Amino acid sequence: MLAQLRVTPTCALSNRPRTRRSARSLTSRTQAVQTNAPMATEWLQRTIDLPAYKRGCHVITKKVYEALPELSQFEVGLANIFILHTSASLTINENASPDVPLDLNDALDRIAPEGNMYRHLDEGPDDMPAHVKSSLMGPSLTVPVSGGRFALGTWQGIYLNEHRNYGGSRRVTVTIQGTKRTDGRSYPSPGAR
Incomplete structure (x- = not known):
């Protein structure tokens, strides 16, 4: 099973979740969602x-x-x-x-x-x-x-x-x-x- 990713855009200056008011944000952060599936390489x-x-x-x-x-x-x-x-x-x-x-x-x-x-x-x-x-x-x-x-x-x-x-x-x-x-x-x- 592949790990799922959740992308939450954040405001580049404040690291708070992006809202319509911070639409000028140039960055976004990616957070991995933990799964119980073994994924050994x-x-x-x-x-x-x-x-x-x-x-x-x-x-x-x-x-x-x-x-x-x-x-x-x-x-x-x-x-x-x-x-x-x-x-x-x-x-x-x-x-x-x-x-x-x-x-x-x-x-x-x-x-x-x-x-x-x-x-x-x-x-x-x-x-x-x-x-x-x-x-x-x-x-x-x-x-x-x-x-x-x-x-x-x-x-x-x-x-x-x-x-x-x-x-x-x-x-x-x-x-x-x-x-x-x-x-x-x-x-x-x-x-x-």
């Missing part, structure tokens, strides 16, 4: 080993769900999804059209093309552009959790962006902080989008 952390993907953007939402069956026990919370690499990244984007990941990868290639214009070429011509793309896209996502699933939009999916030609397997750590159902049951399996 729980944590779950899991590192997921993903197979090697070819260069490009790949939807991994289903793989993340499959690796986190305990997610269905969480009523509300936040998930941090973090990739443990510097030449791959994560993003949330449209998962309905197969053109989106192709266009996204093409756009990233235009922003950070391969070539000898970089100093760091020790691991090949695709390595430094991969670091640039990873820095632009970022190593982590924060996703709300609601009703035992990620609170993603209708067309949203979690993407692994592989920026190397031969990147190898990748590891992603998911940390969930939230409250579990108080009745001990789980929500239905979220499936994959």
Whole structure:
């Protein structure tokens, strides 16, 4: 059960409840109403080993769900999804059209093309552009959790962006902080989008 909040506007100068005469107030105070429902925060952390993907953007939402069956026990919370690499990244984007990941990868290639214009070429011509793309896209996502699933939009999916030609397997750590159902049951399996 979520805690209920009661908002009582107050006069900024006097801290008295706001009336029509103090309509110029610039602040309001929020007071939490105490409930008897247990709301203990729980944590779950899991590192997921993903197979090697070819260069490009790949939807991994289903793989993340499959690796986190305990997610269905969480009523509300936040998930941090973090990739443990510097030449791959994560993003949330449209998962309905197969053109989106192709266009996204093409756009990233235009922003950070391969070539000898970089100093760091020790691991090949695709390595430094991969670091640039990873820095632009970022190593982590924060996703709300609601009703035992990620609170993603209708067309949203979690993407692994592989920026190397031969990147190898990748590891992603998911940390969930939230409250579990108080009745001990789980929500239905979220499936994959």
